[in-house]
Each structure stands twice: as C-alpha cells, then as structure tokens.
C-alpha cells in the first residue's frame with residue numbers, strides 16, 4: 001500500500017505516537033483523518049493543512065468511530081479508506097491489593113480494558129468493513145490495520161494487571177484478525193512500543209524515566225514518537241508484513 005494519495009484513519013492522533021504518525025503520513029503525501037477524544041486534535045489537523053481532517057470521538061463508541069471511518073472514506077474519494085493506525089489508549093497503574101490491604105477498584109480495571117482492548121476491536125471491525133469495499137490494488141490488497149500493543153503485554157510490571165491484560169489482548173487479536181481479513185485483502189499488524197517520550201510517559205517521575213532509559217541496551221534513551229511513525233509507514237508500504245507483533249524497544253526486557 002502506498003502512502004501517497006491514500007487516506008488513513010489515525011486514532012489517538014491529538015498526542016504522542018498518533019500525532020507523530022499523522023505528521024509523517026502527511027509528509028509522505030497521504031491524507032489523514034485524526035480521531036481523538038481530546039479537542040487538541042482539531043488544532044493538530046489544522047497544523048497539518050488540507051490533507052487532514054479532525055473528528056472528535058471515543059474509540060469505545062460505535063457511532064463515534066463509524067463517523068470517523070465515514071469521514072475517512074469521504075476524504076479518500078474513489079480509493080476509500082486505505083489504512084488505520086490505532087494509537088488511542090490509556091495507561092493505568094493499580095495493585096491487586098494496596099498497602100492498606102484494600103482490593104483494586106473493578107471499575108478502573110474495566111475502563112482500561114474497555115478503552116485499550118474493546119476500543120481496538122471496535123476500530124478494527126468498523127474500519128475493516130469499510131476497507132473490504134475498496135477496489136483491490138496490487139496483490140488484491142484493500143487495506144491495512146496497525147494496532148498499538150506494548151511491551152507490557154509480555155513484560156508486565158507490578159500494578160499493570162489491567163494495562164498488560166489489555167495489551168496482551170491486542171497482541172492476541174493480531175493473528176486471528178489477519179487470518180480472517182486475508183480474504184478481503186486487509187493486513188493486520190501490531191507494534192509493541194517499549195518506552196517512548198510522549199505525554200503519556202511524562203506522568204512518570206524524572207528519576208524513573210532516567211532509570212528506564214538506562215535499562216535500554218541501545219540506544220540508551222526513550223523512543224521518539226517519529227520512530228514509531230517510521231515503523232507504521234514501513235508496515236503500510238511493505239505487503240509481506242502481516243499477522244505479527246513487532247517490538248520497537250531498543251532491546252529492553254523489563255525485569
């Protein structure tokens with residue numbers, strides 16, 4: 001799939017990895033619909049110019065994501081929606097039993113699963129239904145879906161039961177979704193980032209961020225959002241990448 005003159009839906013596009021992906025795809029000649037809960041998505045779309053549109057929406061809502069998919073299909077014209085880079089997500093930390101002996105809050109657990117896991121399924125199902133209607137390109141390709149997992153799916157830390165489970169679910173869906181959508185010519189991939197410099201990570205104290213950077217074998221720093229965007233662009237343009245989860249983490253393996 002080429003980026004140039006094709007249209008992509010990017011969720012979580014107001015910030016961090018999604019915002020960087022939108023920038024990169026526009027720089028490569030693509031068109032983008034930026035979807036995010038945050039109103040900051042509108043200013044980002046404006047910065048990117050005529051090739052970008054913003055749709056405020058919640059990835060857990062069928063109506064919101066259908067509206068974002070419809071906007072991308074309309075922007076894509078005859079070519080329709082060529083791909084999705086799904087970056088919307090939340091991080092959460094909660095122990096099963098806290099210091100005072102209280103059990104974790106079930107609502108908070110459900111919220112993380114709803115946004116990160118159910119939201120991913122919601123975006124995949126609506127985007128795939130639209131892409132299945134595209135005219136086939138080279139090799140019969142009609143579209144590509146890139147989900148965002150995390151190394152926490154494999155190397156979860158204390159307090160990450162909800163976050164790790166949600167991301168492990170994203171990993172687990174990659175192969176069955178790729179197998180199913182192969183008959184429509186739609187590929188499904190996931191990127192599992194290590195630790196990236198985004199607003200999500202800015203919530204952790206400086207000292208902890210420095211320790212994380214030092215734990216990366218090479219390069220000894222946090223990832224940059226454009227490094228995620230570069231991998232997303234490669235996945236879009238390389239038709240042999242399918243049904244796989246790629247760690248993008250400088251070799252870090254959490255204890």
Ligand SMILES: NC(=O)c1ccc[n+]([C@@H]2O[C@H](COP(=O)([O-])OP(=O)(O)OC[C@H]3O[C@@H](n4cnc5c(N)ncnc54)[C@H](O)[C@@H]3O)[C@@H](O)[C@H]2O)c1
Nearest residue numbers: 012015016017037038058059088089150193195196198200
């Ligand atoms: N930054 C990291 O180190 C890191 C590491 C591994 C995985 N990830 C994953 O990468 C993805 C992007 O993270 P980021 O670091 O860019 O974070 P970020 O906080 O900078 O951006 C996430 C965006 O998602 C949006 N969002 C949250 N809930 C939403 C919802 N229900 N509907 C629509 N939009 C919603 C937020 O408004 C925000 O703009 C997330 O799925 C995150 O779990 C990040």
